[in-house]
Amino acid sequence: MTVIEFHNVKKSFRSHNVLNDLNFKIENGALTGIIGRNGVGKSTLMKMIAGFIKESSGKVQVFGEHPFNSLKVSANSIFIDDAMNFPDAMTLQDILHECGRFYPDWDAELATRLLNYFGFHPQARHRFLSKGKRSTFNALIGISSHCALTIFDEPTTGMDAAVRKDFYRALLKDYLAHPRTILLSSHHVEEIEHLLENILLVHDGGIRFHGSITELQEMFLSLSGSSDKLAAHTNGKLVVDRFTAGPYHEWMVKNSFSDEEIKDMKSAGIRITAVAANDAYIALTGQAKGGIDDVFK
Numbered sequence: 001m002t003v004i005e006f007h008n009v010k011k012s013f014r015s016h017n018v019l020n021d022l023n024f025k026i027e028n029g030a031l032t033g034i035i036g037r038n039g040v041g042k043s044t045l046m047k048m049i050a051g052f053i054k055e056s057s058g059k060v061q062v063f064g065e066h067p068f069n070s071l072k073v074s075a076n077s078i079f080i081d082d083a084m085n086f087p088d089a090m091t092l093q094d095i096l097h098e099c100g101r102f103y104p105d106w107d108a109e110l111a112t113r114l115l116n117y118f119g120f121h122p123q124a125r126h127r128f129l130s131k132g133k134r135s136t137f138n139a140l141i142g143i144s145s146h147c148a149l150t151i152f153d154e155p156t157t158g159m160d161a162a163v164r165k166d167f168y169r170a171l172l173k174d175y176l177a178h179p180r181t182i183l184l185s186s187h188h189v190e191e192i193e194h195l196l197e198n199i200l201l202v203h204d205g206g207i208r209f210h211g212s213i214t215e216l217q218e219m220f221l222s223l224s225g226s227s228d229k230l231a232a233h234t235n236g237k238l239v240v241d242r243f244t245a246g247p248y249h250e251w252m253v254k255n256s257f258s259d260e261e262i263k264d265m266k267s268a269g270i271r272i273t274a275v276a277a278n279d280a281y282i283a284l285t286g287q288a289k290g291g292i293d294d295v296f297k
């Protein structure tokens with residue numbers, strides 16, 4: 001079953017065009033990473049899905065309805081980000097209690113266990129938590145809600161490395177026990193690639209890639225061998241990165257090779273290996289104008 005559908009969706013803020021002609025579908029029960037560089041429109045995209053903001057044109061459907069002002073969408077979804085706030089009069093325990101009244105599939109036992117595990121004082125106030133602790137508490141609500149559509153917008157902001165690891169592990173364990181549609185935005189592909197079934201890569205106002213991690217990796221190949229051989233076998237191909245250490249050369253190349261070409265490279269002694277998902281992501285979203293070194297020239 002399709003949960004999210006975008007048809008030719010555009011979003012602008014006044015004259016600032018952020019997203020253009022988005023077309024994609026997300027099926028029920030998938031954990032999808034919304035990936036992209038700073039400011040490309042990940043939050044904007046997810047807020048349209050949650051029904052917080054309206055598309056400028058095109059058609060957005062979530063659970064078969066337009067999400068903006070949809071009771072069905074708000075009853076079946078939760079949006080976790082660092083802008084969440086709660087009344088000062090409520091303790092953390094009160095907040096969890098209220099969540100239990102609001103979310104039909106709320107797992108109160110899990111919420112309490114996570115609260116204890118992460119060392120929260122049940123009587124603490126949300127506003128006075130440190131940045132990382134606040135993110136952890138918000139994430140705990142997202143996991144325990146068991147909402148049919150759970151959206152995490154950069155949930156690990158401020159969390160230290162150990163907490164981030166625990167959060168991802170808890171999310172994966174809970175997702176496997178209670179499959180549902182989860183969107184998780186991040187810049188850190190390497191940190192979440194083991195969790196994700198699919199990636200939706202936003203770049204330059206559009207969807208640059210939508211597919212599995214393996215499909216993302218298969219867009220490129222890593223070739224190593226002598227520079228002469230690499231040059232001869234990649235003539236006319238797109239070389240996106242070159243790494244040299246003494247006589248050792250490793251090139252990352254867009255994978256447009258035929259079976260015959262792969263066979264020829266192997267016979268010539270070129271070593272062919274898969275690239276890391278993060279390297280493929282960087283290659284697809286790299287800035288055209290050179291790197292940070294150019295700034296210091």
Ligand SMILES: Nc1ncnc2c1ncn2[C@@H]1O[C@H](COP(=O)(O)OP(=O)(O)OP(=O)(O)O)[C@@H](O)[C@H]1O
Nearest residue numbers: 013016018036037038039040041042043044045154
């Ligand atoms: N309410 C708004 N009014 C005007 N411009 C906005 C508004 N919300 C977002 N934008 C602009 O839309 C663009 C995309 O912002 P968005 O927050 O969606 O990006 P993002 O990919 O989530 O960024 P980051 O990774 O840095 O969090 C930015 O240029 C931002 O300034």
